[in-house]
Amino acid sequence: MAHGASASESLLPPLTDGPHKKRLGLVAIIATFGGLLFGYDTGVANGAERPMQHEMGLSDLQVGVVLSSLVFAAAFGALICGKVADAIGRRTTIIILAVTFFCGTAIVVTSQGFTMLVLGRILLGLAVGGASAVVPVYLAEMAPFEIRGSLAGRNELMIVVGQLAAFVVNAIIAQLFGHQPGVWRIMFSICALPAIVLFFGMLRMPESPRWYVEKGRNEEALAVLKTIRSDERAEAEFAEVSHVAEEEHEQASKALGLRAVLSNKNLVYILLIACGLGIAQQFTGVNAIMYYGQRMLAEAGFNESMIGWVNIAPGVIAVIGGTTALYLMDRINRRTNFLWGLGLTALSHLFIVIGMAMFPVGNPLRPWVFLVLIVFMIGSIQLFLNLAVWVYLSEVFPLHMRGIGMGVSVFVLWVANGVIALNVPSVVAALGMGLFVIFAVANAISFLFVLKFVPETRGRTLEELEERVTDGSIFHSIGNKG
Template sequence: MSREKYLTLNKASGPNSSAKAEPFVRVIALIATLGGLLFGYDTGVISGALLFMGGELHLTPFTTGLVTSSLLFGAAFGALLSGHCAAAIGRRRIILVLAIIFAIGALGTSLAPDVEWMIIFRVILGVAVGGASATVPVYIAEIAPANKRGQFVTLQELMIVSGQMLAFMSNAGFNAAWGGDTTWRWMLAVATVPAVLLWFGMLFMPDTPRWYAMKGRLAEARKVLERTRAKQDVEWELTEIEETLSEEQEKQKPRLRELRKPWLFRLFWIGMGIAMIQQLTGVNTIMYYAPTMLKSVGMDDSAALFATIANGVISVLMTFVGIWLLGKIGRRTMTMIGQFGCTACLVFIGTVSYLMPESINGQPDILRSYMVLLGMLLFLSFQQGALSPVTWLLLSEIFPTRLRGIFMGGAVFALWISNFLIALMFPVLLASVGLAGTFFIFAGIGILGAIFVVTCVPETRDRSLEQIEHYLHEWLSPNEAEQATLSQPVKRTS
């Protein structure tokens, strides 16, 4: 009997099933994605804090970029380390450790006496941000049923943008309530609260059935499946996990040297490309420097902080749209929509900044300010409504089960290094080539990213994680007589 027919007859929660997710899966996802909330808050809060910490910490354009990007440098190595540890100690334990690091980093940055200590604690905080970005999507993807995996994994993106929106609102709120140059310390300290909640919540969560199975702990894998799947679904999914793992070189310890296999090497580079194009659009220059950019085109501090809240609100609303779209269209199509749309918006911002006058009769051109803000909002609509949600989902899906932690860590390392370089150089570019020149550079990079999307991004919708692995092996292996195409459905028989 084919697996598809088996799933239909038993109403199993396979890729094409309409079965509802068990309530415990929702609880797990809610707790785990507090890591995404922290990710969003800690990366977004700096946008407002920079307006107030400059005097006390004596920031220059270069040290401003260094304070902002130091978190991203730490995030790159946090992603890499968590990826290597994921197979050894499990996804759950990593998240517990990351919660502690989140709290230490948040308190350290809020108490930093000078720019050197600020950078040190931002790097520490970045380790937690990067670790969460690599671990939480994998944890949710492996614990969610196949037919709901897209929606649950993109909850991480929803929590990230929600955290950024809370950061923007917190920044504006602290400024309105107290003002002054010390409010930035309270802005940074608030992040300790969700860190404590994340640590406490994860104490009661299980690890994933795929990790338990990889360690030979099949009884525990079955127990988790029984709590997260309908009764009739447990046996077939456990069997599928076992079959896939048994095919992978007798469960040898995962090593990067397996990249010597051509198909794995190609897959790893595709994963890194998917991770990098999302950052190379320049999205986080908008999330980190929006108030700075809006001040440069004529807004005052309060107006710039308030306008930045609109960025957060649009990001959250469009992430809901992205979650809805993931249930309607393919991953590959959604990636193309996001990449093409973001690139067009970068051209729009650059053109507005270049053509419209900076001032009229000696006063800043307010229309120019709001046109730049409009460009930002349109950009975030494509970024958060399409590109960002599908990026994290693809990264959690495309790597083989046994190597998923290591490969995810490497891909997210590339993501954060790209983010680091952009955040470091943006203040320097803004000072040297101006807003128009900076966004035209990002637009040029976006065109290259669009070519990559069209030629390299696979379609993974309506497949289980194990089916995706077999499909990509066939597609990327040069020794296959008949290679799969990007749009062909995979049909496996039991």
């Protein structure tokens, strides 16, 4: 198995096939509809924002506010829902998020003016941010440690599937109804469907057994584990989780959440590292393409009749990269993924700058060169980086601060996302393809950050990670494979 695998690996009974394995797979499918909604709601504006602007008579600034309101609201959704999930449970929080997705969609689709549009997008943003913080934690806590990366990583794959779905649906709707008023409302309305599936699906899913243990509800925790593990494995895992929880309550029963972080320099350190990874992920520039892809393709030289269809290409490569990353997630160390992803992304930004200089405006090859390089960039990010970052954030925090840790780090990630969403149009207007020079420098800095500061987490149970993070021993192996 992996370098750095823990002693816990040999102590726990091996995974087995059976109804419990299928049950765990169903749990993952239902929960990741939160990721699908995340992807669709962030991707749909790529094609809907221009007809929306035309029909509603919005200024460029108002369009920017409508788009970025979701992103900034997502930052607060992540921060709030991490704490809410600690209080009322992961499952209950996801059910509430499904209702919020549906209500936000209804307000956007029926809005008659700028204010209602922004209100609807804020509600969607709260749900998107909440899902981005809670769903990966729920999956990580339900998963056996041997396949935690690939199971928790399914959420990131569903995000890019949702974005691709938005791009394809937008292109089809634009082709069929492009000249009719309200076409953008149809585009936005589609995300009500997965919200309904998420709501009714999660009503039948179990709560996280690790959350039950944290709340002292041990019988319920063991009962849930026995539905998603063999009986022998469930009892062994329950004993390990309970032991760690008891030790934690003895040592820090009065220091939960943020207080626990501030009382331990190692917890502060891991939180800063997680926040740094969130910022690094956003400054890859992936969302400059996912949010403003059609505008940037027009800038590169594609005509209006082609933009909607060629815009699907980055979405397709994102799904291919994400699917491959899911397969490799439990086979390649997290640090290795980060370093390859940041290195290749920095190179892709440089290639874009050079390519656009070699093929000036008016050259018929210019838009196609840009598209190929953007596909290379998105492929590098999705294959090595995005999925690995979300998995890392879901597994690195100790149980008693997992909700608040995930909430704070994803809050920072979404603020960085909002900075990108707000500033890309004006930076492109001022610098053109010089935007990618900024991204190249940011990715080089991020590469050095990972190399110097980010510890490895693969091949260890959540309980061992908890102990090693809390006592600081995990930081001693930075730079090693374990």
